[in-house]
Amino acid sequence: MTAPLRRWLTPVVAVLAALVVFVGPLPASAAPAPPKPSGHDSQPTLLNDVIEAKNRDFVKAEAALKKSQKRQRELELEVSRLQRELNALAPQVNEIAAQSYRSGRIGAVSMLLEARTPDSFVQRAGALDELNMVNAKQLAEVNAAKARVQQAKLAVDTEVRDQQRLRNNINRDRAAAEKALDLVGGTGLTGGLVNATSPVARVAPGRTADGDWRSESCSQPDPTTSGCVTPRTLHMYKEVKRAGFTRFVGCYRSGGPYEHPKGRACDWSLQNSGFRSWYNNDTRMYGNNLTAFLVRNADRLGIYYVIWNRQIWFPATGWKSYSGPSNHTDHVHVSLL
Template sequence: MTAPLRRWLTPVVAVLAAFAVFAGPMPATAAPNDPKPAEHDDDPPMLNDLIEATTRDYSKAKAKLEKSKKRQLRLAVEVRSAQADLDALSPQVAQIATQSYRTGRVGAIAMLLQSSAPDSFINRASALDELNLVNDKKLGEVNAIKLRAEQAKLALDAEVREQKKLTNDMARKKSEAEKSLRLVGGVGLTGGLVDATSPVARIGPNRSSDGGWKPESCSQNDPTTSGCITPRTLHMYKEVKRAGFNRFVGCFRPGDKFEHPKGRACDWSLQNSGFSPWHNNDTRIYGNNLAAFLVRNADRLGVYYVIWNRQIWFAATERWSSYSGPSNHTDHVHVSLL
């Protein structure tokens, strides 16, 4: 059942620590009329689908890596075999080289001229041809083995490079999946039911030259109540709406010492009216995606912290941790700004 709207008028959280966020200089603001930044898909995949796809890619890359290792081993054996053949032929090659050095072309002619009879001359010529054939065969074997070894070595080097590329690719994809999962709160918070990407928000007002955020007063009319909010909160409100989150929201609320009476916080309900805990995929995914949008754009919007589904995320630490305040925040996403 939907709780009365006065539930929202109760104190939201007891924040145990205060953090200051300092960020580097940001790029120029996107054009105001750009309804959806180019780097955001119109229909991004769910994070659990992305993780599944990444896991499948990891398995494929791992299989290729194992295949590469087996071929690497086979080529290494081939190189060693070729080297052994070369080593075995080395004495024969040395003998041929020595003989060629001693005889040469002049030595061969002299050997023929030493024949006193025609038959002897023919026999010596045949022997010389046979020797040349043997020499050519041995040298051919050496060259063939050497070429085979060199080709195998080149193939082995290419295989090693491919193996390293596959390994690095696996590490990168695994790291990206883990980082993306951690950023939005992990499976424990989202169940993986969250878009893999979010629209990119335009940068909030009053950003200082050093990348920090200048203090603001509660000077703008709150579009959700009769109270006031800061210019940065109003900007955040408009950016969340621009990203497609159009369900009930309340910002200013008097009575406590935290960000609501300062106009620096909003509670984004999962319902079109009032507040009620998430109870199906629609409401859970809505809360997951809204929290993910705020976290992914924290540095552009000046987010202080986000609370959703019993977890709190501080921009200063960029980590989710367990939250056990007076409200478990299963019925809305709370965001406070600097």
């Protein structure tokens, strides 16, 4: 028996008393897409890359927003200028209306009929025609100014609305990616080398109507040893394997007061056989992605706590620093309720 295997057979260190109190599983977000874990042919998106991409998008959105705001200020100045033009034209419009009233159809006919000589008739006709041209021009300018004001306002409203929507969406996506990374241990635990999504586990047996989990005995053969596991532990084991994590694992072991001798815990190695601390991106990502799968599906699997890479996670408290005889850099420990 190798030294790493003997190390796995030692009792699990006592969980800090302050963290042992657990009031029941809290909902854990499970992503809908089921990418394969590290080590397969597919190349799933890493959360670290997602966050970087969202930050790049945010920088571009900020630049676009500033450009839009500059254009907005220009349009606002144009709106102000056109409004001043409208204000200046308003008295002229009133005068035009008065003139139109005074020189309306009947007034114009009367104006022409009052001409006593052919010359005065021509002069009066020319004056009336000129007045009508001035009226038409002034009214056209007023209408054009109004149209320009309305178009400028519409452009401002549309541009600002689009830029605000874009910035809000990017902020939401960035916050979601950062929250997703925090859920699985953050940069400190994972180095950002963790898949953005995990497969969705099937719900474990033993869930009660009020959301609690029924107590289970060590009644099922342990597929990793000659011992036993609970039905919920066996379900978790099968779901982790189904998700593609197929390296060495050990569950039951005798002795000790904690979950292994009760058939409620498994240690998932980073190696195909034995135990060795992570030493490259492959082994670290394997541990990160396995941990992420367990944490994201904690509510569906009935998980009590997870230990990985000097950190311990409870559904009720999240990630905390962990120290003990094993620093859990060579395997992911999971205990079931």
